[in-house]
Amino acid sequence: MPDRRRWFQTTAIVYPNSRPHIGTAFEKLGADVQGRYRRMEGYEVFFLMGNDENTVKVSKRAAELGLEVQAYCDDMAKQFRQVWDALDIQYDTFVQTSEPRHHRCAQKFIQQVYDNGYIRKDAYEGWYCDGCEAFKSERELAGGKCPLHANLEPVRRSEPCYFFELSKFQDWLLEYYDENPEFIQPESRRNEIIQLIKTEGLQDVNITRRGEDWGIRLPFDPEFTIYVWFDALLTYITGIGYGADEAEFAKWWPCDMHFIGKDITRFHCALWPAMLKAAGIAPPRRVFGHGFVYKKNEETGVLERFSKSLGNVVEPMEIVTKFSSEAFRYYFLRECPFPSDGEFGWARFAEVFNADLANNLGNLYSRVVTLVTKNYDGVLDGTAGQKPRAIEGCTLPTTVDSVRAHIEACRYNQALEAIWRQVLDPANQYADKQAPWKLVKTDKDAAKAVLFDLLEPLRATCILLKPFLPRSAETIYTSFNFATPWADVSFADAAEAQPLNEDLRVLAQLDAGKVKPLFPRIG
RNA sequence: CGCGGCGUGGAGCAGUGGUAGCUCGCCAGGCUCAUAACCUGGAGGUCGUAGGUUCAAAUCCUGCCGCCGCAACCA
Numbered sequence: 347m348p349d350r351r352r353w354f355q356t357t358a359i360v361y362p363n364s365r366p367h368i369g370t371a372f373e374k375l376g377a378d379v380q381g382r383y384r385r386m387e388g389y390e391v392f393f394l395m396g397n398d399e400n401t402v403k404v405s406k407r408a409a410e411l412g413l414e415v416q417a418y419c420d421d422m423a424k425q426f427r428q429v430w431d432a433l434d435i436q437y438d439t440f441v442q443t444s445e446p447r448h449h450r451c452a453q454k455f456i457q458q459v460y461d462n463g464y465i466r467k468d469a470y471e472g473w474y475c476d477g478c479e480a481f482k483s484e485r486e487l488a489g490g491k492c493p494l495h496a497n498l499e500p501v502r503r504s505e506p507c508y509f510f511e512l513s514k515f516q517d518w519l520l521e522y523y524d525e526n527p528e529f530i531q532p533e534s535r536r537n538e539i540i541q542l543i544k545t546e547g548l549q550d551v552n553i554t555r556r557g558e559d560w561g562i563r564l565p566f567d568p569e570f571t572i573y574v575w576f577d578a579l580l581t582y583i584t585g586i587g588y589g590a591d592e593a594e595f596a597k598w599w600p601c602d603m604h605f606i607g608k609d610i611t612r613f614h615c616a617l618w619p620a621m622l623k624a625a626g627i628a629p630p631r632r633v634f635g636h637g638f639v640y641k642k643n644e645e646t647g648v649l650e651r652f653s654k655s656l657g658n659v660v661e662p663m664e665i666v667t668k669f670s671s672e673a674f675r676y677y678f679l680r681e682c683p684f685p686s687d688g689e690f691g692w693a694r695f696a697e698v699f700n701a702d703l704a705n706n707l708g709n710l711y712s713r714v715v716t717l718v719t720k721n722y723d724g725v726l727d728g729t730a731g732q733k734p735r736a737i738e739g740c741t742l743p744t745t746v747d748s749v750r751a752h753i754e755a756c757r758y759n760q761a762l763e764a765i766w767r768q769v770l771d772p773a774n775q776y777a778d779k780q781a782p783w784k785l786v787k788t789d790k791d792a793a794k795a796v797l798f799d800l801l802e803p804l805r806a807t808c809i810l811l812k813p814f815l816p817r818s819a820e821t822i823y824t825s826f827n828f829a830t831p832w833a834d835v836s837f838a839d840a841a842e843a844q845p846l847n848e849d850l851r852v853l854a855q856l857d858a859g860k861v862k863p864l865f866p867r868i869g
Numbered sequence: 870c871g872c873g874g875c876g877u878g879g880a881g882c883a884g885u886g887g888u889a890g891c892u893c894g895c896c897a898g899g900c901u902c903a904u905a906a907c908c909u910g911g912a913g914g915u916c917g918u919a920g921g922u923u924c925a926a927a928u929c930c931u932g933c934c935g936c937c938g939c940a941a942c943c944a
Contacts, residue, residue, distance in 0.1 A: 363943095369943085370944055537873080538872075538939090541872065542872065542939095608944085651943070651944095653942075653943050683882090697893060698893085700904095702892090704906080705904075706906095708904065713907080716902060779908080783901075786902090865904080
């Protein structure tokens, strides 16, 4: 057991050749919930994000726009961060791979791997397209021609390069997977990778490019630059001090969770641990390959991949501006299973928002506040030191345990479902059954007790929702004088009623005795 | 036989051997504190298909059909 529980997590490093879309945001969101949850649970958390800028595509894009590459990268990084900030992604560092620090540390790393004897100079031979000025794989040349330059004949070409000897790590990797069943998550992805390696095997990979101006120089042969994958993965260690601040690096490494898209599991589950092993560094603890979000075509009902050519890209800011970051967060976390695929459609978005946020949570909050305000002037006398009675169908300790388990397995949609079905629904049912608005006319104390009971599921919900909807949960929670300060709440507090030192009262700002709707219905 | 995933009431999903469940939508009723919100009840499924194993299969096995991902500006 480490003396202090710490949690280091990362999200995939993004190519900034276009602005982030919903799918990119989905990943950041899933990681954010995990990070916020771990913080609540007392972990010291470090959340690393960044942009992958040392690629030919980026320099081309900058050239198209007539910008200096660095200026272009800095501007994109700014734009990305604006989006992440708008979505309340709570990250601790944002690495740009064009930073001098990253360059230095990456060079140190590759030198180490070279010194350890896992990089060899050889010749790369393949089909080269003069139009693209790049090598093309057999697959890309299906039909014998480059799909982008059908008028040109691909030529056989050979050129010097450096190979990373990935094949040497195949057995070690399979062993590592075997000994660490949690390494690749979810399980379906793990099976996929193991199967892939067993059937196709791992080949040595060319990790250099020649004749590029933009990128990181190979320290032992400056004619070459480091190929983007080898360089990008290093962000995960250069961002926490590798090669610069060894104490800091030792504190955070190995990584507890790399969040990545399912398309790049190979790089993170095979290449990355092998690179680290080659440099004498421990492999990461877990890699989580999340699913993709597809766009539901509102007219045809067909699911499409977000793509510029289809013109169906939805930018996160569009939703945040129209609705709110909380609405954005809720939809994707509740509606799209993180471990597998999900879909986005405007109609569905409104449906989910209205049903769960407006009608259920928002309405429960507003009916309770109104009842307490109207009938008791906002103060429930005599509730100091009291404990609420349990509501039928709502066993908080059980629910808290299952929500916890779901979050730890990144099953965010199931965590949210549990909160709604096991806490909020019973609360609304209890309200209806006890009818405190009626009871208050005959037995004011009994009605008061019912309202006091109703506040408990609301309080627990806020705590459980804190990683998911940080703003709304805070607004609701701080509408009352609950005992534990918002900044200090943990899941354990949600399971057990916390007696107050003073009578319970409504602190929310009211307009004519009513709260402003937190989630105004759409439509 | 490249690898992998999916096919459950109108829509979206849960359910890995033992009376088919949830959300939305729809219909009827109740309530009126609340954001025309809330609560109760109902209609609607032979769980893609054909076989097999079993006392018992949506759930295990096999064949077939259909859809999708892994290779392309794209997470």
